[in-house]
Amino acid sequence: LGGGIVPGSVILIGGDPGIGKSTLMLQVLDILSKKGLICLYLSGEESLQQIKMRAERLKIDASDLYIATGTNLEELLETIKLIKPSILVVDSIQTLYTDTIASAPGSMAQLRETSYRLQIVAKQSGISMFLIGHVTKEGLIAGPKVLEHLVDTVLYFEGDSNHLYRILRSVKNRYGPTNEIGVFEMKDTGLHQVSNPSKIFLEQRPEKVSGSVVVPCMEGTRPVFLEIQALVSPSHLGVPRRTTVGVDHNRVSLLVAVLWKRLGLRLGDHDIFVNVAGGIKVDEPAVDLGIVTAIISSLLDKPVDRDMILFGEVGLAGEVRGVNNPELRIKEAVKLGFSKCITAKAGLRGKISEFPIEILEIDSVQQLFDLLF
Numbered sequence: 001l002g003g004g005i006v007p008g009s010v011i012l013i014g015g016d017p018g019i020g021k022s023t024l025m026l027q028v029l030d031i032l033s034k035k036g037l038i039c040l041y042l043s044g045e046e047s048l049q050q051i052k053m054r055a056e057r058l059k060i061d062a063s064d065l066y067i068a069t070g071t072n073l074e075e076l077l078e079t080i081k082l083i084k085p086s087i088l089v090v091d092s093i094q095t096l097y098t099d100t101i102a103s104a105p106g107s108m109a110q111l112r113e114t115s116y117r118l119q120i121v122a123k124q125s126g127i128s129m130f131l132i133g134h135v136t137k138e139g140l141i142a143g144p145k146v147l148e149h150l151v152d153t154v155l156y157f158e159g160d161s162n163h164l165y166r167i168l169r170s171v172k173n174r175y176g177p178t179n180e181i182g183v184f185e186m187k188d189t190g191l192h193q194v195s196n197p198s199k200i201f202l203e204q205r206p207e208k209v210s211g212s213v214v215v216p217c218m219e220g221t222r223p224v225f226l227e228i229q230a231l232v233s234p235s236h237l238g239v240p241r242r243t244t245v246g247v248d249h250n251r252v253s254l255l256v257a258v259l260w261k262r263l264g265l266r267l268g269d270h271d272i273f274v275n276v277a278g279g280i281k282v283d284e285p286a287v288d289l290g291i292v293t294a295i296i297s298s299l300l301d302k303p304v305d306r307d308m309i310l311f312g313e314v315g316l317a318g319e320v321r322g323v324n325n326p327e328l329r330i331k332e333a334v335k336l337g338f339s340k341c342i343t344a345k346a347g348l349r350g351k352i353s354e355f356p357i358e359i360l361e362i363d364s365v366q367q368l369f370d371l372l373f
Contacts, residue, residue: 001153001170001173001175001176002173002175002176002177002180003175003176005032005087005128006128006152006175007086007126007127007128008122008123008125008126008127008128009122009128009129009152009153009174009175010118010119010122010128010129010131010150010151010152010153011128011129011130011131011151011152011153011154011155012093012131012133012141012147012148012151012153012154012155013025013130013131013132013133013155013156013157014132014133014134014135014140014141014154014155014156014157015135015156015157015158015159016135016157016158016159017134019157019158019159019166020157020159020166020184020186020191021091021132021157022043022046022054022091022132023054023058023190023191024157024168024184024191025041025089025091025130025132026041026051026054026055026058026060026190027058027060027190027191028130029041029062029065029087029089030058030060030061030062030065032086032087033062033063033064033065033087034062034064036064037064037085037086037087038064038066038083038084038085038086038087039062039064039065039066039085039086039087039088039089040066040067040068040079040080040083040085040087040088040089041065041066041067041068041089041091042068042069042070042076042079042088042089042090042091043067043068043069043091044069044070044071044090044091044092044095044096044105045091045092045095046069046091047069048067048069051067051069052067055067057188057189057190058189058190059189066083066085071095071096071097071105072096072097072098072099073096073097073098073099073114073117073118074098074099076090076096077117077121080121080125080127085127086126086127086128087127087128087129087130088122088127088128088129088130089129089130089132090118090129090130090131090132091132092131092132092133092134093111093114093115093131093132093133093147094106094111094133094134096110096114097110097114098110098113098114098117100113101113111147112146112147115131115147115150115151116150118131119150119151131151133147141154148172151172152173152174152175153170153172153173153174153175154170154171154172154173155168155169155170155171156168156169156171157169158281159186159279160279163278163279164185164186164187165183165184165185165186165194165200165278165279165280166183166184166185166186166191167181167182167183167184167280168181168182168183168184169181169219170220177220177221178220179218179219179220180219180220180221180222181197181219181220181224183197183200183224185200197224198223198224198225198226198332198336199336200278201224201225201226201227201277201278201280202214202225202226202227202336204277205227205277205306207306208303208306209303210297210298210300210301210302210303210304211229211230211231211232211294211295211297211298212227212228212229212294212297212303212304213227213228213290213293213294213297213304213308213309213310214226214227214228214290214308214309214310214338215228215282215286215287215289215290215309215310215311216286216309216311216329216330216332216333217282217284217286217287217311218284218286218324218325218328218329222328222332223325223328223329223332224280225309225332225333225336226276226277226278226280226282226287227276227277227278228247228274228275228276228277228287228290228291228294229274229275229276229277229294230272230273230274230275230291230294230295230297230298231271231272231273231298232267232270232271232272232273232295232298232299233270233271234269234270234271235269235270235271237271240268240269240270240271240272241271241272241273242256242271242272243271243272243273243274244273244274244275245274245275245276246275246276246279246280246281246282247274247276247281247282247283247287247291248283251288251291252272252274252291254316255288255291255292255295255314256272256295258292258314258315258316258318258365259292259295259296259365261318262317262318262364262365262366263296263318263365263366263369265296265299267295267299270299272295274291274294274295284323285313285321285323286311286312286313286323286329287311288312288313288314289310289311289312289313289314289320289342289343289344289368290310290311292314292365292368293310293342293368293372296368296369296372296373297372297373300373302372302373304372305340307337307338307339307340308338308339308340308341308342309329309333309338309340309341309342310341310342310343311323311326311329311341311343312342312343312344312347312362313344314365318364318365318366319363319364320343320344320345320362320363320364320365320367320368321344321346322343322344322345322346322347322348323344323347326343326347326348327348327351327354327355330343330348330355330357330359331355333357334355334356334357338357339357339358340357340358340359340360341355341357341358341359341360342359342360342361342362342368342371342372343359343360343361343362344361344362344363345361345362345363346363347361348361
């Protein structure tokens with residue numbers, strides 16, 4: 001959030017069902033209320049008994065944390081006047097309705113009106129509000145886009161139900177940088193902060209196995225190191241499979257076409273699977289070089305040096321382009337014990353000698369192939 005919760009701010013949190021949004025907010029309110037702030041948690045989806053059971057499991061025992069249930073906006077506003085909280089959580093905004101509009105809760109009109117009136121209350125009274133929102137099957141917050149325009153901050157709570165780790169990502173923030181992330185581990189006692197995400201994502205990386213490379217990705221202002229895995233095998237299907245997890249499917253198809261055209265690697269009769277280990281999603285172009293290297297490594301069955309990182313954008317002409325913040329990525333690589341780095345020649349602009357690590361600069365995928373394979 002850029003250093004803390006700003007009084008009077010409205011923060012929207014979206015995420016898949018069961019990802020841990022309610023758990024996260026209860027834990028946050030528990031911490032804040034123990035610091036002397038009066039907190040109010042309004043649930044329109046669970047009963048008081050259900051919330052109490054979750055609070056006991058999470059070992060929440062703050063005395064200034066109030067719980068209320070209901071879906072009527074007017075009743076909520078009366079409760080706010082009575083308790084005068086410093087922090088309010090509405091779980092979820094799609095369940096609220098106002099008597100002034102004759103439509104069902106969750107409709108476009110209700111969402112627009114209830115969120116607008118809550119925003120006015122926040123700005124006039126200085127109450128910091130967290131609005132929990134449902135998401136669509138595409139992963140976007142359900143409701144009109146005006147909902148995201150009204151609030152000060154939009155956070156997405158991401159993760160895979162098959163993985164323990166959850167990522168809280170900032171996509172809009174009027175009071176701090178965007179694209180910042182927080183990484184949490186889901187346990188029986190709730191969510192726990194992961195202070196070194198790179199170590200967690202890399203600790204189970206296999207040794208001397210082809211198709212595995214490490215890429216430093218910028219998540220906000222800090223680099224996070226991820227393992228990119230690729231598996232290339234001959235296909236017996238009429239249309240070979242192209243499956244991706246954690247990276248854009250179309251981007252991988254583009255990079256496969258570049259390898260075919262620029263390096264002559266005939267991948268048209270091979271199944272190609274690309275995965276980002278740990279269940280995290282990556283959308284920055286710096287992973288292009290890692291994806292290309294992992295695919296070639298798996299195709300030729302030649303492992304890449306375990307102590308090497310790669311980052312850079314790959315263009316349609318087969319050129320390797322520089323990306324932002326190369327110095328931050330390399331400094332973090334040194335801290336984690338990596339000894340080699342392959343990146344674009346245009347990225348560092350002659351600053352190789354400044355880092356205690358072997359840096360190999362390239363300007364094309366052909367150079368990458370000659371260097372590693």
